[in-house]
Amino acid sequence: MTQHDPSLAIAELRANVSVPFERAHAMPKSVYTSPAFAKAEEEHIFAKDWLCAGRADALGKPGDYLTMTISGEPVIILRDREGVLRGMSNVCRHRMSTLLEGRGNVRSIVCPYHAWTYNLDGSLRGAPAMARNEDFCREDVKLPPVRVEDWQGWIMVTLNPDAPPVAEQLAGVDRLVGHLPMDTYREVFREEFRWDTNWKVLAENFMESYHLPVCHAGTIGGASDLNKMECPEGEAAFNYHWIVKNDMVPLALAHPTNTVLQGDDRRITWLLAIYPALLITLTPGYFWYLSLTPGR
Ligand code: FES
Ligand SMILES: [Fe+2]
Structure with missing residues (x-):
């Protein structure tokens, strides 16, 4: 090799x-x-699949934005003035400066290099002194759009203009866990880590709850009986397994005021591995997730 x-x-x-x-x-x-x-x-x-940029409610207000890099491409995802999630290049059309860093809220996107200013739809609002260049046409300048979809409250983004819509690819997820309305779950805490390992090691660790009774003995391990775990063959766009939890971790169970869920649906924890790198633990009481990005 x-x-x-x-x-x-x-x-x-x-x-x-x-x-x-x-x-x-x-x-x-x-x-x-x-x-x-x-x-x-x-x-x-x-560079071709849908990736998760986080939760849509984290970009709640017009001008809220996040930045990320997809296959080396710097990308901005923001909520525009009409409340629509948009994706666009995070590279200035003038001389390629990175426009925004991290997360935050902006009224417009101002390049830190020479102050070209873009509207939240990516169009160029102003460029200091550029009227002195006879060939310059402000209307021709726009940050290239990047596809973004809100699927069940997840911000999904892809560089691929031809990728089928997320809802189409993940219809099987809706069939499995449609009784747990993911779009109503709220993210209250997030953090970023850099792990010194291959991204698939984390993904595969998530795909097996085999380690729960051992590695998580002090927390959720006791609620996870390997004989109550089912691991069917996956579908084209995702794999999954589930565990019928006992009463040891009440947070993972349906709240007593929840009268919609019945039987085992009140105590099943779903572990969804959505390809390539969105990993969701979904319970009637809470969720947590990982969105992995390979390092360099
Ligand atoms: S590089 Fe952005 S304004 Fe010059
Ligand atoms: Fe674990």
């Missing part, structure tokens, strides 16, 4: 996943260690 050729790692992966689900083995080590494979993931997955 060369530094630049992912074909051997891809062949090993293909061989690994071609056995029946009931005979699944751990992944070949090359998919975690090959730089060429990581580059192929970036190009064929992260």
